Amino acid sequence: MAFIQREIELNGSRLCYREAGSGPVLLFLHGAGGAESALPFLLPFTADHRVLVPDHPGFGRSADPAWLDDIHDVAYAYLDFLDALDLRGVHLLGTSLGGWVAMEIAIRCSARLASLTVVAAPGIPPGDIPTGDLFGWGPEERVRQLVASPAFAARILALPQTAEQAQAARRNDATTARLSGQPRFVDRGLGKWLHRIRVPTLVAWGDTDRLFPPEYGRRLAWSIPGARFTLLRDCGHLPQVEQPDVLADLVRQHVAGTGFVA
Secondary structure: OOOEEEEEEEOOEEEEEEEEOOOOEEEEEOEOOEOHHHHHHHHHHHHOOEEEEEOOOOOOOOOOOOOOOOHHHHHHHHHHHHHHOOOOOEEEEEEOHHHHHHHHHHHHOOOOEEEEEEEOOOEOOOOOOOOOOOOOOOHHHHHHHHOOOHHHHHHHHHOOOOHHHHHHHHHHHHHHHHHHOOOOOEOOOHHHHHHHOOOOEEEEEEOOOOOOOHHHHHHHHHOOOOOEEEEEOOOOOOHHHHOHHHHHHHHHHHHHHOOOOO
């Protein structure tokens, strides 16, 4: 089933999203690289879910609104999105930057959520855990650092990139830099409020994540009441790309465990 492009106006700005399927809602929030690379991972879910895949404000086809200053603005925009489409019983899935946004949403209001899945997401201070430098890595080095397998990295690097894709990547990087703040990828207040996440939560992590190591993920999961932490073997920072079937199975098991029926 192919995704259909849609758009909606939120707070005077255009938010674009893809939609396919029917059933319980699965809302996917992408990472710094955008939503495009996750579509093959998400497509099988459209057989039994209504899958929504927005471009964050300032990413992809969505507008770059004047009100977009930090990660909190993105979270409030998605709360408006949930209200505008009157979405209920939502299974919220966020990877990396999108997982950070998902947590910011859940601590503010979880009334429309049935479950939360957070994959390799930043947000809390790393403390003594060494993290990678996304913006310090050049384009090729970034790919090699973000996946576990050198052979897999080589296959990604061999893919041709159009001028349009290169332009989108630069725009995504610029917005990510703005949203991630200083120090990068840290909301010093997030950890204080993770106890407000009141839906079943899965925290999934690649066992060789070099950007945010697994110990960071364990610390994050420990801060969320009742959260389950799972490691994906032979996987880096991009499970939805590198181990899509394994991650899909984990998400399906988690969603099924909530008992929510549309």
